[in-house]
Amino acid sequence: MHLVKMQRGTFEAFSDERLGWACMEPVFMLIRGKRPEIKAEVIGQLSRAQKALCMFRVFYDHGHKSEAEYYTWLSHMLDMPGYWDGVQEALSFFGDSEMMQLLQDTKDMLELRNNRLGRRWSEAAFKDLEQDTGLAGEITVYYDRIQxxxxxxxxxIAAYIRAYPEQFVELTA
Structure with missing residues (x-):
């Protein structure tokens, strides 16, 4: 279990968005740019709560900045073994049925498109949204919802972390 050392005042001052990231930053430093088996090994050493937070942050941090990033990252998650299930398990852990449904709705729409066009998840690219206005319009609707x-x-998630800080941080004076 990777506990982050953090001053109590810093912990209490973090916004909801920054708190989860701060709890996972050391883990991200260990896995960023590494081979999938190294990522799996590091994530496998996390507690259930830490793994849930990690998988949510992997999805959120990669997919929330733009429609193109949301589309390509979601497709990437569906292409990489364990990622989609990991994010779904994370959302279930935190009781986030609304986000689970939104991601499932997006997946269903993209699956229909991929099947219609004979495409694989790995073929998703930023340019798809520029070249397919129908796809761009649909992704915009889902992206607006995700915001x-x-x-x-x-x-x-921040409320959970604040209720159970010992699962994520070692607080210091």
Whole structure:
């Protein structure tokens, strides 16, 4: 279990969005740019709560900045073994059924498109949104939803971390 050392005042001052990231930053430093088996090994050493937070942050941090990033990262997660299930388990752990449904709705829409066009998840690219206005319009609708739903997700996760800090941090004076 990787506990982050953090001063109590710093912990209490973090916004909902920053708190989860701060609790996972050391883990991200261990896995960023590493091979999938190293990532799996590090994530496998986390507690259930830490793994849930990690998987949510992997999804959120990669997919919330733009429609193109949301589309390509979601497709990437579906292409990489364990990522989609890990994010779904994370959302279930935090009781985030609204985000789970939103991601499932997006996945269903993209699966239909991929099946219709004979495409694989690994073929998703930023340019798809420029070349397919129908896809761009649909992704924009889901992306707009994720912007509002993620605020609730971040608040719920931060509330969990604040209720159970010992699962994530070692607080110092």
């Amino acid at each position: 509002s739903v993620s605020v609730k997700s971040l608040a719920a």
